[in-house]
Amino acid sequence: MSTTTSHTPESEGPVEGPSRPVRLIQNEATTEIPVHLLFRDDPDPVSVPPKPAVVARRQGTGEQPRLRRPGPARARTVPQTDPGLAECPARVLPGIAGVLAGLGGVAGCLATSWWAGALPRFTVTALGLPGAADAGPGPAQWAAYAGAGALGALGFAGLARGTAGRACVLALFGRYQGTVRRTGLLWVNPLLRRRRVDVRLRHWRSEPMPAADGHGVALRVVVLVVWRVRDTARAVLGVADHEAYLRDCVEAALARVPVNMPGGARGAVDAAGEALTRLVAADAVGIGLEVFSVQPVRAEYAPEVAAAMHRRRVAALDAQQRSSMLTSVVDSVEDTVTRLTMRGLVELDDYERKVLVRDLTVAFCSGRTESAP
Known part of the structure; x- marks a missing residue:
């Protein structure tokens, strides 16, 4: 009568009776198991590597922990306009060039009229000009009239006055051509469309806007915003109305920042102003606006509360x-x-x-x- 012996793990000790397969998980106190045994599809036995990687599991259960890889922090998206749209100086000429061109066109029209004999005789005599044949204007005279008239019209029509604190955005058939920030008399191409922008430091006192305090109580807050247009191209061409956009940014910031009632802690009031300034400045920088300060100046409870x-x-x-x-x-x-x-x-x-x-x-x-x- 033969005796059958089976090899058992040392932790289990000798086991009497028929042989049975080795258990992979010995008991509920097991704290680690080889990774290659968890995901093995082949029923054939495989060799165990010398130092297999292990995955810990919960005590007393067979549930494997879920490994979570830390993802990148989501940055707050700031609206941006066309990246190729940025302010650049426009090509303009001094105003004296337009004046000379306009006077040249007028002189050319007078000379053509004398050439065609259309000037009155007393004018010719007063100017000391020799007499011309009274043959009337011909094709050559009409061409001269057209050239002189076009020169005079372009010279006088392109005159513009640049003032301090205001800029002029130029566009040709919808394409941005540059911004004029120079002052004095200038000559600008009359075919360009001009849109004036106020680039001075400005302040805006809002109407009562909905807000909430630290406990979620509805408020009506009036804020004072100090701002200016820094990039005229983005402010004029990148958004339909940059002032309306700024109002919407202030209202959106008030919905996210709690505002305290007057008479509260000074530090809380300053913190609310700094938070509002930071949020509005981050939202408005994409359209060329520079926000310096957003401060609540008056707060009161909403009528319903x-x-x-x-x-x-x-x-x-x-x-x-x-x-x-x-x-x-x-x-x-x-x-x-x-x-x-x-x-x-x-x-x-x-x-x-x-x-x-x-x-x-x-x-x-x-x-x-x-x-x-």
């Missing part, structure tokens, strides 16, 4: 006043009893002390209540 918040505030003030009065009365009673006892004016047992404290408390409270407005 104003009455309830007023009652709540009055109740809080009343409770605070009562607490202050009670503290003052208790301090006065304690001081009075202590002085009477320490100076030996009276000798009180516990019962008499309680009665004295009660009477003094009632007297002080009555006096404070009558003296209060």
Whole structure:
């Protein structure tokens, strides 16, 4: 009679009876298993590497933990206009060039009229010009008229005046050509479309906008925004109305930043202003606006919660006043009893002390209540 022996792990010890396959997971206390055994599809046995990688699992269960790779932090997207759209100086000429061109066109028209004999005789005599054949204008004269007229029209029509604090955005058939920030008399191509932009430092006081405080109570807040146009190309051509866009950015920032009521902590008010400035500046930089400050100047409760918040505030003030009065009365009673006892004016047992404290408390409270407005 033969005896069949089977090889068992050392941790299990000798096992009597018929042989059975080796268990991969010995018991619920196992804390690690080889990775290659978890994802093996081939039923044939494979050799175990010398130092297999292991994956920990929860104590007492066969559930494998989910490995989460830390993903990249999502950055807040800022709206951007056409990346190729940026302010650049436009090509303009001094105004004297336009004046000379216009005067040259007028002189050319007069010369052509003399050539065609269309000038009156007294004008020719006054100018000291020789007489011309009175043959009337011909094809050559009409061509000269057209050239001189076009020169004069281009010269005078292209004159423009540049002023400090204002810029002029030029476009030809919808294509950006440049921005004029120069001052004085200039000559600009009359075929270009001109759009003036105020580039001075500006401030805008908003109308009451919806907001909320730190507890989510609805407010109406008026803010003061200090800003200016930095990139005229993006401000004029990158958005339909940059002032309306700025108002929308301020309203969106108020929806994300809690605003405290007036009379709160100074640090909280400054923090709210800094947060609003940072958000609005980040949203407006994409359209060429530079925001310096966004500060709440007035805040009040929304009409739907104003009455309830007023009652709540009055109740809080009343409770605070009562607490202050009670503290003052208790301090006065304690001081009075202590002085009477320490100076030996009276000798009180516990019962008499309680009665004295009660009477003094009632007297002080009555006096404070009558003296209060």
